[in-house]
Amino acid sequence: MSWLDKMNEVVDYIEANLDKEIDMNVIAELSCYSATTFQRMFSILCDMSLSEYIRRRRLTLAAFDLSHSRNKIVDLAAKYGYESPEAFTRAFHALHGVSPTKARCAGTSLTAYPRISFHLSVKGDAPMNYRIEQKKGFDVYGIERIISTANGSNWQEVPAFWNDMLQSGELQKLIDSTNVPGTADGLNTVNAINCYRNTGNDTIPYMLFAFKTSVSAADGYQVVTVPSATWAIFTSEPHSLEETSSALTGLIRQIYADWLPSASYKKKELYEFEMTYGKDGKFYSEIWIRVEPLLQDSL
Helix, strand or coil, rough: CCCHHHHHHHHHHHHHHCCCCHHHHHHHHHHCCHHHHHHHHHHHCCCCHHHHHHHHHHHHHHHHHHHCCCHHHHHHHCCCCCCCCHHHHHHHHHCCCCCHHHHHHCCCCCCHHHCCCCCCCCCCCCEEEEEEEEEEEEECCCCCCCCEHHCCCCCHHHHHHHHHHHHHHHHHHHHHHCCCCCCCCCCCEEEEECCCCCCCCCCCEEEEEEEEECCCCCCCCCCEEEEEEEEEEECCCCCCHHHHHHHHHHHHHHHHHCCCCCEEEEEEEEEEEEEEEEEEEEEEEEEEEEECCCCHHHH
């Protein structure tokens, strides 16, 4: 079964259980990823969290029920997973702009969010530069922040984290702790690693890191041990320093939307790197993800 087929099978399960409890263990089993990893992949591809998608779909169906049945609001609240009619009414009004009672009136304007489906988009206008490399294990150390991925807030929180560390002087302290003047290839002294441990639904750990060496002054910093792995390394087009964040964001979206659905590799759990290079006024970025070859019968 292909990666896209698995994503759609998860959606099938969700759609069949919108009026029941949705089991994240089942989602993990169907997707062949942990629930946390699937939720992150979903949010990248759909620009919304999985929980938000489920909420929108349930309230869409609730509006249909109100229009075509005489079910009591208390019963609809329980059917779609709300603890009380009041909680259901607040959520319904937030999405539709009217109360459940008003929704029963003919001519009331309501909002419908359709079911999502995943498919391969054939565009051919955005080539991807990548390479596959085997790397031995290594250690990194740095400053961590837990980032929310709910409703795409990570796209704002990550740049804010970098800016906070720059303004506070903590970024410069981390650079100084390496006791290394720089690299010949222009790799920045401090880069970022994320998803190296599970921090719960709709969050990821994100660390500004430096490579740990024999001369690093790493005391007081968090250390992450990265295991030996095969990496798919994706390279952006050249960009300005100010465009680094948008270049990384675009590359991440392209990996999940274009490369993974058609690649002969499967993304492995945990450990993703964001690397930035700058030399002679020219900048480019890389995303590293751990991968393993797909079995032939799963292509």
